[in-house]
Amino acid sequence: MLELYQFELSHYSEKVRLILDYKGLDYRKIEVTPGMGQLELFQKSGQRQVPVLKDGDTYIPDSTEIALYLERKYPDKPIIPTTPKKKGFCLALEEWADESMGTKGRKALIGALNKNQAFRTSFLPPDVPDIVKTMVGAMPGNVLDVLGAGVGMGGDAMKSAEASLKQDLEALCLMLSDSPYLLGDLPTLADFAVAGLSVILKYPEGNYLDIPAQLKGNGIPGLADNPAYEPFFAWRDRLYADFRQPLSGSGADFATDTPHSINID
16 A cells, blocks of 8 residues: 655645545545654655655655656546647646745745734644643734744745735636636646645644644635635535545545654755
């Protein structure tokens, strides 16, 4: 069985999970605990970031490389068009999604966590003591902003990312206005990249991710709850309903052995 070394909240991991589910491939999720130390996965794959797919003795890092590998090795239910123009658009949109939903989405999420105390505490598991929730919620956003500025995650960078994402979401709504998928009548890698990476903007309501219940259906204020972008998120949720396997009854169960620990960059 395929094994996916992943982080449950990673939008790049979700991109891969969507593709695996669409292709109907059985896989086992192995949750990776962020941390330091000598790591078996790093030694075998040469990769610190998740996701990493293991197929037999082969380790494939990077969500794009995993997608291309799955298309070559498991060609049923193809996700890359064969005609040159559509293939070119598909690969370009996938790359764009990695940078837009991926990189800018992470910045916008951190910005929302800095500004919104309720949103910040919604990421905490329900069994966290109330005193811890209070402390996390009470942490001043300006302190987090100062800390983030040192690593390119300051307030200006986050505002710029959010503004850019608004334009991206508007563009996606227009692209989907007259077709069921981004490139026509069939889903492609572009659709799964955009849909999977968008979970960082708004988490799906269904039982697809092992996340706190209060996060389901919610996301970055100003993006997730903006009526202008509802057509996009409605499309995303339909794609999930059609192709994503829910946690219950899914073959993609977490591994029962001790999770590996790697650095999440």
